[in-house]
Amino acid sequence: MAREDLIVHGERRGVDIPGGGACYISQLPRKEASDTQPEDLRPGAHPTPPTANENQARYVAKFDTVLQDLPSLCSVQNFVHHYSRTHLKRNDRVDDLRMWIHERAFTGREELSQPFTYAWDLDGDGKPVVGNGSEERPFVVGLTTKTLMLRLMRPPESFVLHVDATYKLNYRGYPVIVIGISDSSRGFHLVSMFIVSGETQDIVQPTLMALRRLFFALSGHELVVQYAMADADQAQYNAVNAVFGSNPRFTSLMCFFHVMQKVYRAISAFPSDTKAIIVRDLYDMHFARSHMEFVRMRDDFLSRLRDVPELIGFAQYMSGQWLTGRYSAWQLYWTPTGFASTNNPVETFNAVLKRDYTLRRRLKMGALLQELSNCCQDKSASERLFSLEVVASPTLVRRVSEMIREKLLYAGGLEHGEIASAGCIRVVYCPAKRILVSPNNRSEEGIAVTAQMGVNYARMEFEGQPYGGWVVDTARMYCQCSYWFGFGVCVHVLFAQRTLEYLDCSGREILVTRGKQKNGAPDPVVRDGQRGRRPLGVGPALTY
Template sequence: MPKRIDWKDVALGTSAPDAEGLLGALKTYEVTKCNQLACVVCPEDATHKMRYRLLKCASEACASSISSHGQACTWRGKTLSCMENDVVSIFQVGEHVTAASSPRRKRLTPIQKTYVKELTLHHLRSMRIRHAMSRKFETVLQDLPSLNTVQNFVHHYSRTHLARNDRVDDLRKWIHERAFTGREDLVRPFTYAWDLDADGKPVVGNGSEERPFIVGLTTKTLMLRLMRPPESFILHVDATYKLNYWGYPVIVVGISDSSRGFHLVSMFIVSGEIQDIVQRTLMALRRLYSVLSGHDLVVQYAMADADQAQYNAVNAVFGNNPRFTSLMCFFHVMEKVYKAIKAFPSDTKAIIVRDLYDMHFARSHNEFVRMREDFLMRLMDVRELTSFAQYIRGQWLNRRYSTCQLYWTPTGFASTNNPVETFNAVLRRDYTLRRRLKMGALLQELSSCCHDKSASVRVFSLEVVPAQTLVRRVSKMIREKLLYEGGRDQVDIASAGHIRVISCSAKRIQVSPNNCSEEGIAVTAQMGLNYTRMELEGQPYGGWVVDTTRMWCQCSYWFGFGVRVRVLFAQRTLEYLDCAGREILVARGTKKNGADDPSARDGQRGGRPLGVGPALTY
């Protein structure tokens, strides 16, 4: 039978902050046992639990005292903390060897712990939290607990109270609590997956090949963004990495409109990027859309990187549409090409890149085939470029990854995965803070992102809207006298709203550190060499004829993006737009300075017709 210990009361039923102060006044101790038992601090009918802890003296003064004769200090302590009510009881037994106390390690006070908990919610690092404590409590860093103490408290609080850990049971509980039921609000995030258990909850695996980890997060508002004509959007599928400690990719699914604006639809955390896993995510997306809308999801354009798993999965799920086209990201193609031609001479690289951009802006498949054959023939004539010609012909100009030309989609649509890549950058900057998170924390942040994107109002553009960079480029080119009105001929310009515009190329400046050149205008208005060439190439004498009513021009740049600097300049000249690119009312008054007005007809701009006499005649 265990020996009965005669515990002496130190504090009975005191509050947690007061108990923290009493324990802080004791000599240094360590916890030797910590269990959960039925609560005896509260009345006898209490059914909840309490935390039972045994304390042992760890004071260096007692251990090194001469009077101890090498024996351990007999002081012991006990605390009973109710886990439901803020009540703590403290007991002790025995005496310390010496009353002298050794230097104590600084600990966090209850007020400091509360402040640290608030900052931990926002994923602040322990070092920043410690510096924030110094400013908050007006205390120098030397008087605060050590960084190791703050780190231990932050990590323990995150794991135990915020579910920021990688335990499968905790992750499964969090996912099942937020599983899709159909009764959610429009902006409330929920989880879903393709594989469901007997209760209709997502099956949560441990990430192995036998039990993959696949979970999706979205809201009803995000999913209903797909309720649009299939020819009015491009479905983007892209995987982003370095968001969690275990290397699980996050697959982002969204759509882009006619102005290349990105609209998030759903996000998935998966344990691998093989075809079977990616296909399950897209099938879950398609099934969820059918449940919410009552219609089958029809996709006409889908864009992904040159990943075999993504390509096969996208075609397997959405390929039943006879008009479906799997697009290839042009930026990804050029990135691989730049790596392949890195060792070539600079003039050879410039010619290859120029020809690839010409094929990218081809206006029909027949034109692309003609340009491709001519390009490959010129490469094969050079013995040093034979291997590169075989590589680019088999990988990027034929077969499945050759759909990066602009004629595959309507004018103005995205030709790269840049819309979703821009979203991925925002996800890292605003939610993960460019850090690798625990899986529990990552799920919470992605859920918050879905909620924020659902609450934000962003118009889905069915028409091409000029980007702000293009608007700034017009202003800078006008200031540098690189953009001006050409001669007006009544034969070429037969109706109102037509104007001739001449644009000139800006002087290029050599940048030494990057060993390249750039336009000699403001950085915010600069454009790449090949895109600038598409604006100027083929410009007739006297300038391009621009139709401001249809925002139409014959140049290749307009064919690819649906808008260009000449169109914006023409609209501004005719006073359809202000300097910020916003549409304004057309001025109908007469010109006071006597200058030629391209919108005037028969010598009159607006107002009372000249052929109409006074209202009252004699």
């Protein structure tokens, strides 16, 4: 019989194993119970759940205090707030705010992504003048970085300057003016932010003047703006025109979303069919392709309103506020195709600012300055590129896929007597059925929610469609529909690109297939009668 050694519990014991041999079992020395160890924790004892008093005794032994002697939650919060105000400068004291602002004042020696403060009014040391927010001493301070400011070094016709105010960020009720630019694909790029104690022209105009002076100090060039968009605010309009109006091509745009918001309020008491007609006419004027076309549509719209006695007052309101005068430039023909026609890009940024930095709370002014400084630094490190060409949004790409699945988009044929032109393809568009959604009596398209579009925007995809479908120029990626005129891309162009195998199902450009189809079907990649493989003008090798 073989013997094997087995060590168990520190004692060596020999055990015979069938087949020969022995097993030595060693037992490890057992830990003896100390005199201070509780009875229920001694070896062999069955532990019992600790009582509340025993838990409290263990807590006292660990922290050397009892629960009743701990300070209340209110006391702890007061201590934290006191420490934040006194040591972290997160308060509303003017002296502390002035110290924080002056420590970070612009000197020109900052790193590209280092936040700094600046303003129009400077003291003897060249630092921003910090007031107490009164009418006599307004509080105006701007924050930015060199990287953000140098985003303005672009041709003036390649961007739209957005000026918008956001609220509910601090306890004192001071608005934050956000200044940025949008590119050809309506992407927003932050430039600077200002905390101001009011929104009068005497306060808003110096912020833009400080922005222009700082840009000249960094780049050595004057800031030239061709398109600027603001809300229907008298102070913002006057300030923007006073600072940038020296450019003879300058155009002060009006946010179309703001116009529709005011119109919806004015027509809230009208019958539903009357409201639908008014909104439809306004969208038609928004997509007007020239000023002459807009004037014709405007006169017809006002004439029909004045024919109804109950709508004469509304006609006067529309004519004086939104169809003539300083707030009437909300049509798409004022800017190049694809540019933003609303302040939605900056509104989206404002939502991110409240969600990620202020956490949807009102902060003390010192804390708000720090959070805005962090935001400027983060946006300086952003890798988002400035788009000089129109890029289709993910929603539009999903819309094309969904409409293809529902067989609402397909290639059309030639009209009778029409000669096929190289580089052109016809795309037939069928409107999606609309279903009524109950509780708010609103209709939606009968396709996937992620691919749905508003009824008036979707209307621009098929209104005026010729027999046989829209003609899409695949060389310029141009379509004649009104939606392409407004956004520079449409479902017809994306469908044509996918038909020609220029794009995959996610909307990304892929290599063109050059192989010949085996079934003999017409190859969509034909160019001037030439399929893939070897060009017709190139013969076999060693030919004469």
